[in-house]
Amino acid sequence: MTAVVPSGLPTRGSLGARHPRYGERAVVFGLFLCAAISVLTTMAIVLALVPPTIDFFGKVSIGEFLTGTKWSPLFANPRFGVLPLVTGTMVTTACALVVCVPVGLGSAIYLSEYARTHTRHVIKPALELLAGIPTVVYGYFALEVVGPIVQRLWPFGDRPGTFSALSAGLVMGVMIIPTVGSLSEDAMEAVPGGLREGAYALGSTRRQVAARVVVPAALSGIVASFVLAISRAVGETMIVLIAAGGQPNLAFNPGEAMQTMTAFIGAAGIGDQPTGSTGYKTIFAVGSLLFVATFVMNLVSIRIVRRFREIYE
Amino acid sequence: MTARPVSDTTLVGGAPAAKRARETAFRVVLLLCLGVGLVALAALLVSVVLDGRARFGEDLWRRFPSPRPELAGARSAFFGTMWVIAATALLTVPIGVSAALYLEELAPSDRWYNRLVEVNIQNLAAVPSIVYGILGLAFVVRGPMSLGRVVLAAAVILSLLVLPTVIIASREALRAVPQSIRDGALALGATQLQTVSRQVLPAAVPGIATGVILALSRAIGEAAPLLMVGALTFLTFNPSGLDSAFTVLPVQIFNWVSRPQAEFHVLAAATIVMLLLMLLVMNGAAIWVRNKFGKRW
Numbered sequence: 001m002t003a004v005v006p007s008g009l010p011t012r013g014s015l016g017a018r019h020p021r022y023g024e025r026a027v028v029f030g031l032f033l034c035a036a037i038s039v040l041t042t043m044a045i046v047l048a049l050v051p052p053t054i055d056f057f058g059k060v061s062i063g064e065f066l067t068g069t070k071w072s073p074l075f076a077n078p079r080f081g082v083l084p085l086v087t088g089t090m091v092t093t094a095c096a097l098v099v100c101v102p103v104g105l106g107s108a109i110y111l112s113e114y115a116r117t118h119t120r121h122v123i124k125p126a127l128e129l130l131a132g133i134p135t136v137v138y139g140y141f142a143l144e145v146v147g148p149i150v151q152r153l154w155p156f157g158d159r160p161g162t163f164s165a166l167s168a169g170l171v172m173g174v175m176i177i178p179t180v181g182s183l184s185e186d187a188m189e190a191v192p193g194g195l196r197e198g199a200y201a202l203g204s205t206r207r208q209v210a211a212r213v214v215v216p217a218a219l220s221g222i223v224a225s226f227v228l229a230i231s232r233a234v235g236e237t238m239i240v241l242i243a244a245g246g247q248p249n250l251a252f253n254p255g256e257a258m259q260t261m262t263a264f265i266g267a268a269g270i271g272d273q274p275t276g277s278t279g280y281k282t283i284f285a286v287g288s289l290l291f292v293a294t295f296v297m298n299l300v301s302i303r304i305v306r307r308f309r310e311i312y313e
Numbered sequence: 314m315t316a317r318p319v320s321d322t323t324l325v326g327g328a329p330a331a332k333r334a335r336e337t338a339f340r341v342v343l344l345l346c347l348g349v350g351l352v353a354l355a356a357l358l359v360s361v362v363l364d365g366r367a368r369f370g371e372d373l374w375r376r377f378p379s380p381r382p383e384l385a386g387a388r389s390a391f392f393g394t395m396w397v398i399a400a401t402a403l404l405t406v407p408i409g410v411s412a413a414l415y416l417e418e419l420a421p422s423d424r425w426y427n428r429l430v431e432v433n434i435q436n437l438a439a440v441p442s443i444v445y446g447i448l449g450l451a452f453v454v455r456g457p458m459s460l461g462r463v464v465l466a467a468a469v470i471l472s473l474l475v476l477p478t479v480i481i482a483s484r485e486a487l488r489a490v491p492q493s494i495r496d497g498a499l500a501l502g503a504t505q506l507q508t509v510s511r512q513v514l515p516a517a518v519p520g521i522a523t524g525v526i527l528a529l530s531r532a533i534g535e536a537a538p539l540l541m542v543g544a545l546t547f548l549t550f551n552p553s554g555l556d557s558a559f560t561v562l563p564v565q566i567f568n569w570v571s572r573p574q575a576e577f578h579v580l581a582a583a584t585i586v587m588l589l590l591m592l593l594v595m596n597g598a599a600i601w602v603r604n605k606f607g608k609r610w
Binding site for chain 2: 030034107132174206211241275
């Protein structure tokens with residue numbers, strides 16, 4: 001084609017770059033590799049967990065692992081029933097939820113619906129400090145401060161010993177308060193003011209607006225924060241390792257000492273198991289169970305937010 | 314005394330006294346909830362300071378761990394923490410900021426692999442820290458990398474652990490840079506990469522720095538993954554390099570707390586105060602950076 005081009009003007013037809021910029025493409029590719037490290041991390045976690053777990057189940061039947069009631073993998077006469085660790089995890093998690101669900105939700109309602117702006121600006125960061133305190137410090141607190149209080153105030157029969165699932169669980173609950181509080185408050189803040197004003201116009205009181213309008217409207221975010229709280233409680237290690245005692249114990253009485261899945265992994269890790277021994281492989285088998293449990297809960301939490309979010313406007 | 318209008322009853326309906334009582338009760342319950350968290354925080358801080366006060370002093374910094382509690386100190390743990398955190402920062406900052414730049418500024422978000430990376434980072438942020446410890450045990454200390462129980466192994470594990478946090482915080486800082494700055498640079502003929510590296514990134518540095526410091530202060534407090542990669546707890550020398558054996562403050566605290574003698578618990582409390590002071594300094598630095606250099610557009 002012979003288009004007439006006025007002399008003196010460049011003949012380029014597009015505004016694109018004159019030369020391909022290979023250097024820039026290389027840099028962008030390098031940046032992409034950095035982002036891809038996260039995917040590699042997940043793959044590495046799965047690769048680290050799966051082969052030793054398969055090996056482990058070559059020696060121990062899945063049935064014994066999941067239904068056995070005795071856990072003593074590192075003893076001379078090893079037993080591989082994981083149920084005591086599972087119940088230990090469930091009991092400590094339940095104790096944590098008893099604290100963090102009402103306290104987190106109540107704090108969120110107060111901060112979102114009752115507090116004045118400047119009160120919120122002071123109290124919210126103070127509450128979030130709880131999330132920044134190292135977990136060993138909570139472990140110390142559970143053992144030295146909460147443990148003795150629990151012993152003194154225990155209302156039924158046999159008093160708990162120095163180590164109990166209850167003191168570890170309660171302190172774990174305190175640690176998780178900001179998780180529930182912040183996420184629930186974000187969900188409540190996102191409820192449009194029009195809903196509140198409508199309710200007030202119909203003669204509702206503040207409590208009615210908070211409890212019957214705002215909380216139901218923000219329910220997806222609130223429930224997601226509860227699921228995330230469970231996931232954090234199940235995955236917490238140091239508090240239970242320090243304060244819950246080290247005995248695997250198939251029991252539901254929170255006053256007893258127990259071992260959780262995470263505490264077993266931690267304790268076995270300290271023990272420096274030789275590579276390839278069955279003791280070493282149990283770390284990975286229990287780790288797989290823990291990883292799958294928390295992974296599913298995280299996905300559920302993300303799903304709940306996406307699925308059930310009320311879209312306003 | 315203020316007289317209430319009679320119409321109050323008729324307008325609102327029901328018994329106003331009972332209703333008001335319920336309102337007050339609800340408010341009191343909410344305040345109690347808020348109080349539980351704040352009281353627990355205060356109780357924790359006060360009890361740690363009171364317990365640790367006896368041993369908190371120069372000796373804690375000067376002495377190495379010892380089987381005799383009256384001679385023990387946390388010198389090796391303090392320097393170990395410094396080494397590990399410095400190495401973690403050197404690993405995690407370039408990678409985390411690069412990843413954030415890619416995801417926020419350069420990645421076409423409709424591509425499947427970019428969405429995969431995003432979902433993945435969300436999930437990784439919620440993986441329990443002990444699982445990173447297992448990863449470290451299998452791949453970093455033994456297995457493919459076989460670094461052994463050294464500073465570098467701990468730094469690699471902690472970097473992977475805080476990377477999602479660093480990426481998420483850096484992306485937020487980048488997102489806060491107004492679009493008009495990008496548009497202006499592109500209109501003047503800058504390439505996309507020039508825009509990002511000379512305009513967007515410098516504008517986001519204060520926000521990124523704040524996020525990075527907070528992420529590192531999380532790494533400082535981690536004990537569980539480092540127990541797995543074998544931080545030692547009876548170390549009478551400071552780390553001398555990345556390939557040196559090490560211990561860190563949280564692991565030292567754990568070791569002392571798990572001993573039966575009460576004197577070691579006092580030592581643990583004093584070391585906790587030391588750790589909390591370090592966190593206080595870091596958080597203070599984060600707030601200072603944000604106030605001093607942070608821009609509001």
